[in-house]
Amino acid sequence: MKTEGRPTSPVAANANLPQTVSGSKALDQATSLIFETGTPRRTGVDLPEPKGRKSRLGSHAREGEIGLPGLSEPETMRHYVRLSQKNYAIDLGVYPLGSCTMKHNPRLNEKVARMPGFADVHPLQPVQTAQGALEVLSVLSHWLMTLCNMPAVALTPKAGAHGELCGMMAIRARLDKDGQSHKRRVLVPESAHGTNPATAVQCGFSVDEIPANDKGRVDMDALRTKLEGLGADSDIAGIMLTNPNTCGLFENDIIEIAELIHAAGGYFYCDGANFNALVGRVRPGDLGVDAMHINLHKTFSTPHGGGGPGSGPTVLSDALKDHAPVPYVVAGKDGFDLVEHADENSFGRMCAFHGNMGMYTRALSYMMSHGSDGLKQATEDAVLNANYIQASLSDVMTPAFGGTCMHEALFDDRFLKDTGVETLDFAKAMIDEGYHPMTMYFPLVVHGAMLIEPTESESKGELDRFILSMRSLAQRAKAGEVESFKQAPVYAPKRRLDETQAARKPVLRWTPPSETAEAAE
Ligand SMILES: *Cc1c(COP(=O)(O)O)cnc(C)c1O
Numbered sequence: 116m117k118t119e120g121r122p123t124s125p126v127a128a129n130a131n132l133p134q135t136v137s138g139s140k141a142l143d144q145a146t147s148l149i150f151e152t153g154t155p156r157r158t159g160v161d162l163p164e165p166k167g168r169k170s171r172l173g174s175h176a177r178e179g180e181i182g183l184p185g186l187s188e189p190e191t192m193r194h195y196v197r198l199s200q201k202n203y204a205i206d207l208g209v210y211p212l213g214s215c216t217m218k219h220n221p222r223l224n225e226k227v228a229r230m231p232g233f234a235d236v237h238p239l240q241p242v243q244t245a246q247g248a249l250e251v252l253s254v255l256s257h258w259l260m261t262l263c264n265m266p267a268v269a270l271t272p273k274a275g276a277h278g279e280l281c282g283m284m285a286i287r288a289r290l291d292k293d294g295q296s297h298k299r300r301v302l303v304p305e306s307a308h309g310t311n312p313a314t315a316v317q318c319g320f321s322v323d324e325i326p327a328n329d330k331g332r333v334d335m336d337a338l339r340t341k342l343e344g345l346g347a348d349s350d351i352a353g354i355m356l357t358n359p360n361t362c363g364l365f366e367n368d369i370i371e372i373a374e375l376i377h378a379a380g381g382y383f384y385c386d387g388a389n390f391n392a393l394v395g396r397v398r399p400g401d402l403g404v405d406a407m408h409i410n411l412h413k414t415f416s417t418p419h420g421g422g423g424p425g426s427g428p429t430v431l432s433d434a435l436k437d438h439a440p441v442p443y444v445v446a447g448k449d450g451f452d453l454v455e456h457a458d459e460n461s462f463g464r465m466c467a468f469h470g471n472m473g474m475y476t477r478a479l480s481y482m483m484s485h486g487s488d489g490l491k492q493a494t495e496d497a498v499l500n501a502n503y504i505q506a507s508l509s510d511v512m513t514p515a516f517g518g519t520c521m522h523e524a525l526f527d528d529r530f531l532k533d534t535g536v537e538t539l540d541f542a543k544a545m546i547d548e549g550y551h552p553m554t555m556y557f558p559l560v561v562h563g564a565m566l567i568e569p570t571e572s573e574s575k576g577e578l579d580r581f582i583l584s585m586r587s588l589a590q591r592a593k594a595g596e597v598e599s600f601k602q603a604p605v606y607a608p609k610r611r612l613d614e615t616q617a618a619r620k621p622v623l624r625w626t627p628p629s630e631t632a633e634a635a636e
Contacts, residue, residue: 143608146197150625153184159191182627201608203551205419209573209581213523213554213566214308214361216391216413223484224416224477233476238468242453248472249451252444255479259409259428262490263387264400267436269429269443271470275388278408278427279314279355281440281465285406285431286353286382287318288438288462298380302341302354304333306362306558311355311386320352327560331362331516331525333372347380353405357386359393361558362516363501363523363566373403382406382434390414391570392498392522395491405432415478426474440465496571497522500578504567507582511589515561522570528563530589535597538563541588543611546604548584 138145170176186194203210210217228234236248252270259268269285272278283301290298301315304325312322325341328334333356345351354376358366366372373383385399387407391414393399399407411426412419419425431439437460442453457463485493498521505514505524513529514520528538542552542565554566569578592600604610 157185218570219572264398265430282406353382359521523568540600
């Protein structure tokens with residue numbers, strides 16, 4: 116068996132621990148590529164030759180082997196179970212990735228999503244045969260509109276960024292309808308998630324950046340100056356603002372921001388990816404928001420980071436609701452129906468069918484099992500947990516801004532000054548401690564940013580263990596243990612990767628070793 120190229124643990128080497136012949140380390144099983152384990156002629160199934168089969172390929176029939184690796188069933192099981200155990204997962208430990216809301220996905224949601232009437236529903240089924248599924252869409256819409264105090268919601272967008280596109284297309288449709296097509300400037304705070312300016316540009320708007328102040332919020336003086344003297348006929352199409360913002364802070368001046376934008380004849384797009392810090396406490400409609408996407412895969416659990424698809428329903432204000440995309444569900448006296456064709460106001464259609472059904476059932480299951488009191492408590496616990504982390508680390512790490520935070524705690528790298536340890540090294544050392552690192556170097560407005568979002572899923576015991584690890588790392592950095600940080604991670608199956616090369620020149624295809632290479636070995 117070939118062993119070169121397989122990562123060996125430097126810890127084992129350094130500590131003079133014996134190397135195993137198998138390459139495994141107890142429960143950490145050595146894993147080869149499937150192409151190295153399998154062979155083309157092996158198979159896990161034994162099927163009879165189909166009777167009466169005639170090939171219609173003629174001269175196009177394949178003559179050689181296809182070259183895919185064949186494995187027996189137990190080999191297949193082991194291969195994928197071993198691979199799965201090399202991954203970090205929310206079901207394995209704290210996943211404090213700020214901005215991403217990696218929270219527990221209650222198993223009840225999975226059970227509901229797998230019910231045949233939901234899981235097997237076909238988008239082309241006659242509506243009379245899918246009344247239950249349409250009711251889910253209708254009830255979910257009701258709760259999203261209620262939680263936001265907004266009169267309409269477009270369910271079809273399939274992710275947060277897709278929801279942004281939906282909201283901005285509704286704004287553009289409204290502007291064009293009103294003969295305001297010269298309004299093409301969108302204000303975006305410099306701390307915004309990258310999807311905001313990208314969406315604005317995708318919709319044909321130009322992006323005008325608003326600076327942040329030293330409190331991590333929109334610089335109101337800069338905003339007022341920008342909008343000063345502009346009437347409703349200005350070139351301002353709107354603003355895209357995240358609340359709580361990407362620094363984990365509530366935008367205290369949000370009502371004035373909405374008023375200023377409306378006075379300039381623009382619309383207020385709110386990036387609602389952080390709605391999990393507001394549910395049950397604040398209704399965006401009360402703040403003057405015209406459009407906001409909700410990441411069902413963040414706020415309302417649904418597997419996030421677990422490889423599941425997303426869903427980005429977008430709530431719309433009175434001013435925008437007529438421009439919503441099709442299809443949408445309507446309730447009539449004979450049951451539920453779908454509006455499939457756009458009238459002259461709707462901006463059209465965002466996807467072929469009705470969006471991600473599995474995400475709707477999971478989100479509704481999450482809402483109904485929590486109840487309104489439970490949703491509010493989840494919000495409060497998420498904010499409490501983040502503040503507990505911020506308060507417990509603020510003497511050894513440096514919070515980026517003063518005061519309390521919302522659902523995530525943001526630190527900068529001042530506490531690492533002169534230690535030689537950088538944010539990246541700190542994050543890599545967290546891997547050895549058994550944690551997925553927090554979000555690093557984002558938001559860009561904070562130097563060496565470390566954004567920690569614990570979510571409400573974590574118990575106090577888990578948070579205390581996490582805090583203990585973080586404190587110990589901060590103290591080790593200050594004690595001059597820079598070399599161990601530069602080495603980290605030492606316990607991970609893969610150590611430091613050349614991330615730039617991996618992104619720019621990914622090796623995505625296995626190529627069989629050539630005869631000459633084999634001969635040379
Ligand atoms: C996650 C996120 C988005 C994008 O959502 P996707 O579902 O990944 O497209 C947009 N804005 C903010 C602030 C986010 O956190």
